[in-house]
Amino acid sequence: MELKEKVISTFADRFGGEGTLYASAGRINLIGEHTDYNGGFVFPGAIDKVIMADIRPNGTDKVRVYSIDINDYAEFGLNEADAPEASWARYIFGVCREILKRGGKVEGFDATFAGDVPLGAGLSSSAALESCFAFALNDLFNNNSIDKFELARIGQSTEHNYCGVNCGIMDQFASVMGKKDNLMRLDCRSMEFEYFPFKPEDHKLVLIDSRVKHELADSPYNKRRASCERVAKRLGIETLRDADMAMLDAVKTDITAEDYFRAKFVIEEKDRVLKVCDALVAGDYDTVGRCMYETHAGLSKDYEVSCEELDFLNDVAKECGVTGSRIMGGGFGGCTINLVKNELIPSFIETAKTRFNEKYGHEPKVYEVIISDGAHKITE
Ligand code: GLA
Secondary structure, three states, X not given: OOHHHHHHXXXXXXXXXXXXXXXXXXXXXXXXOOOHHHOOEEOEEEEEEEEXXXXXXXXXXXXXXXXXXXXXXXXXXXXXXXXXXXXXXXXHHHHHHHXXXXXOOOOOEEXXXXXXXXXXXXXXXXXXXXXXXXXXXXXXXXXXXXXXXXXXXXXXXXXHHXXXXXXXXXXXXXXXXXXXXXXXXXXXXXXXXXXXXXXXXXXXXXXXEOOOOOOHHHOXXXXXXXXXXXXXXXHOOOOHHHXXXXXXXXXXXXXXXXXXXXXXXXXXXXHHHHHHHHHXXXXXXXXXXXXXXHHHHHHHHHOOOOOHHHHHHHHHHHHOOOOEEEEOOXXXXXXXXEEEEHHHHHHHHHHHHHHHHHHHOOOOEEEEOOEOOOOEEOOO
């Protein structure tokens, strides 16, 4: 059954009648990894994989919500003490609480939701869920008075305060603000952003999912962030956005080798984003691709958020002559993002599947993604 029909018919079965339908997207990031919480640049876009929810106020002070994909139901109140047990429901509870904390309005509602953003693949299914509900509750209870950046921040604060991930703003920003056929360069210090048309004629983005589980709450993601903050503090600056290699080298002996390499990656990565944006405007995909490979090497060796399977996929991409390839998102599993010439796509996918299967005993999943719109309302 199509996603939309599934969400609507489950709503009718569970709660009777119909609600209003909303969706928000997963995201890719062409370049700029682990730069968001360092005040740097990121370059994401929303994709054609979404979380969709059917929602209707129920006139009570209780939220009743059914997750179709997980086949689980949760019911909770809207006070801080009412936090549900199930981790999927905490994303929705968190969004409600963060709206209320900001003086917004949320009352009881019924909802069903499902999605086609693969879970744990680094495509930000959790940001899509948060953004979908933040967007919907803004429409249903707040007359759309909360601006879109604040909706993204509501999702981010949900991660911090209810899900244990000290994430940056990139995923929620991309999920809320995404625009069809456009990537967005976001300056995470000033929060200024610019749309960059992205519809290459002779390349496509192919994601290869190692299916190595990626769970940021259990990962050393927060530790990476802490390393960066320690180095910034030592340098007497607010974030690594204001650091360069000369500054870092000057304190090299005062910090651990590990912190040094973490900061080195971030400093190099923030410059790469700008280089890639320029190259994209010039249609210079070779430079874009080269930078992607550099990012992978940095994420693997200096930032140490890759894993054997993703390094292997990166090597296979290189051998196949793929223009650019790298691990994408927080790391510790998930996907590589590959910028592939059209004529190479079938043979690359075939080779990656076969070689990976030979080595690890299972085939990776493959997704071709299209850059699409972010959070939106589907029915009136
Ligand atoms: C995760 C986080 C983002 C960002 C990326 C790494 O996706 O949620 O805020 O830090 O990792 O770039």
